[in-house]
Amino acid sequence: MTLRHLRIFVAVYQERSITKASDRLHLAQPSVSLAIRELEENYKIRLFERFSRRIFITEQGEQLYDYALHIISLFDEMEEKIPAWKQSATLRIGSSVTIGNFLLPSLIQQYTMQYPSASPKVTINNSGFIEEAVLNNQLDFALVEGTPQHNQIISEPFLEDRICFICSPKHPLLQKKDVSLKDISACPFVLREKGSAGREAAEDLMNYSQLPMTILWESVSTQSLVRAVSRNIGISALPCLLVAEALNQGTVSCIPFDAPALHRSFSIIYHQNKYLTENARRFMEMCRSFGAET
DSSP: OOHHHHHHHHHHHHHTOHHHHHHHHTOOHHHHHHHHHHHHHHHTOOOEEEETTEEEEOHHHHHHHHHHHHHHHHHHHHHHHHHHHHHHSEEEEEEOHHHHHHTHHHHHHHHHHHOTTOEEEEEEOOHHHHHHHHHTTSOSEEEEESOOOOTTEEEEEEEEEEEEEEEOTTOGGGGOSSOOHHHHHTSEEEEOOTTOHHHHHHHHHHHHTTOOOEEEEEOSOHHHHHHHHHTTSOBEEEEHHHHHHHHHHTSSEEOSOOOGGGEEEEEEEEETTOOOOHHHHHHHHHHHHHHHHO
């Protein structure tokens, strides 16, 4: 049975007439009569008694009317409210730490100014954690560094950055004319936790070149690593955007070394089976625009 059957039944009940119900619904009388008959046959009950061209509601019809009226009312209420859901639905956004610190706050501010009824909920963690959350449908989409390897994740680059090796302004490496990866490998490191973009880039580069790494300090806080580097406790590998302020202030210095493996894309990622709401598509388009203008 369909909602159409219930609407026809309610109209006949309220009008106590097939003819009047047909006029009210702009349907042919045979269509109305057929719908009532199909309801009765489906539930094996009698809804109306017919005497002398008049119809009378049965006890079963009275009981069905209460349910039908409630169902129709709920459906109409849902139909009325669904458009508002599109605007106010919670948007679950994930972000790697770099993007969460550097880029996401301004994007969220811009988005909520344009769409005040939107309700973004943000999760910031390392890229590995965020990718797992996308796979497990705990996030609608995310902004991460690099390109995820999982074949169920769709990845779309929207901004470029690179990993830079940083050191204290007094570090001896800054006195060398040409700094090699072997020179960098010989220094003690202070790094982010496993799964972070900077650490993965540094470890991949060293492993590929078969060079050792000595990690003295591991922290989830970029600020603590920058302070450690500024005090010459070790060198670090961090996204340039994340340490741009410290570099500009002269707190730390960038070691003059570059390699293709250190260049990374910021990407929008989402599960291949994920339905992207209008809110999600709007936010993603804002990210694309930001990348194009930067």
